[in-house]
Amino acid sequence: MNQKSAFTTLRLIIITILAALVLFPIWWIIRSSLMTGPEVGTMALFPSRWLFSNYAEAMVHFDYFLYLRNTLIIAVPAVIFGTSTAVMSGYAFARLRFRGKKFLFGLCIASMLLPPMVTLIPLYIVWTQYFGLINTFWPLILPWMCGGGAFNIFLIRQFILTIPKELDEAAMIDGAGRIRILVQIIVPSIKPAIMVVAIFIFLTVWNDILHQTVYLLDDNLATMALGLRIFRGSYGTVWQLAMAATVLSIIPGILVYIFGQKYLIEGVVMSGMKN
């Protein structure tokens, strides 16, 4: 027994060191964002004076609230439409019987392996040449009205499959239609899954610099990811300001994470269990 507790202590030490290493870069960004330029390059773990003025200075070049607004203009509808269409599709795949279901579900799953970069050019041509939607948010919002992504459909389906069918059947006997069952029984019981999908879509939009780069050329339309580009990653970067902007850009994601953390972990677990 003694050997076992020694082993646990050893594991605890190793895991604590590793966790500290993983957290270190995050602390380093924060610490650097509060320092003077020369101090950033030192080994100091804490700023000698906490220069919150760096944030004000960074925001002179980094139009935080404009980028935040633009990102949310994409993210909010994306989350609403993406989540609801994913729930609709996931429900149909999990619960309803119809011809061609296996085939359609197969197409859906296979599309997870199709990288977005492959379809970028044809979609770009259609959105910009046929619909004239360059320099608008539409090409970044509209695709979310179409099922919310194969991965999220799959996730919702997996969650619905874990709900006992008896619940649906009891409601059926009481005369409820399929849609009513979806809204009144399924949706309330898969709330965690819906939260997860919403968070995933939010993070995807937050991260989607490839599409944002090609569709949003106007500086007034720049998103958070595009806005950060001005700080680049090479020589001559004013690090303390770049890091202040980086911290600012991370905050909304961190808030979403804290808010939905419990569900998120559960969802990631489900997402990794292909079945």
Added chain:
Amino acid sequence: MQPSPTKHHPGKAEKQEARTAKLLLIPAFMGLIFLTYLPLIAVFGISLFQWRVPGTPSFAGFDNYRFLFTEDFFFWTSIRVTLLYGFLSVAAGLVYSMIIALLLNRPIPGRAAFRTIFYMPFIIPAVATFLSWSLLYDGGGIINNIVVMFGGQRTHFLSNEQTIIPALAMVAVWTSGNLIVIKMAGLGNVPRTYLEAAEIDGANAWQRFWKITLPCMTPIIFYNMLMSLVTNMQIFVPSLLMAAGGGAGAGTVPESYLFMTFTMYRTGFINGLIGRASAISFIFFILVGIFTAILFITSKSWLFYEGGDPK
């Protein structure tokens, strides 16, 4: 869990059920057709044209492919660095997530808190992540300071061809917190009875890991390897930021940043060669397809499904 197909004729209720299903699936169906499979066909179609915008396309057969493979020296570089980064980052992420998950597998104080910490880098957007690591990797940055402290040489990790790809793979490992959470769940599902039986038979921890835990984890490892490979091979942000740093000019990026997504972007959206960029996209698709096929084919020999055959 699928209901077994029945032979009787569809009744009214079943017809209605099918109708509801179709109604609910309209958005997803539209997405699959218009945003996924038609564009996939279209990208191949466009790749057969010589098309410089703003201009009109002219049919060129496989000329774009011929050019890329025989005349464009950088294209082979592009494939090479993409594959190198893909394999390195996926392999390292796999080992890293497995080790952390194993360490957190048995009861340990603060398990949930550790899981939260390791997951956190995953939610930081790629641009922010790359900027942060640029500071760490900087010539005067902390990593170099530590290297010098131990008597090493200062290196520009992100501009030295020898170190760029390992340095970027390191960043990918840092962000692979989601894999840890998935693997922890997988470890929790390894049947205890197997492990206990092996322990009684005198197997040590090492043997139990190789003979029981790992085989039981292969389906999860397989699926996540595939998904991470597809994701990681699309690396784009470091190239975009490094190119911006070197001026809008295209040729100034170190070769190791010529990942395929970036090469496609530069060819199509900076140089306006839509046809050739589509060819790059399609080749990327074929590469992903080849790896998927290899993984599926070889998986028969190493994939283990509890209780019999894979479905």
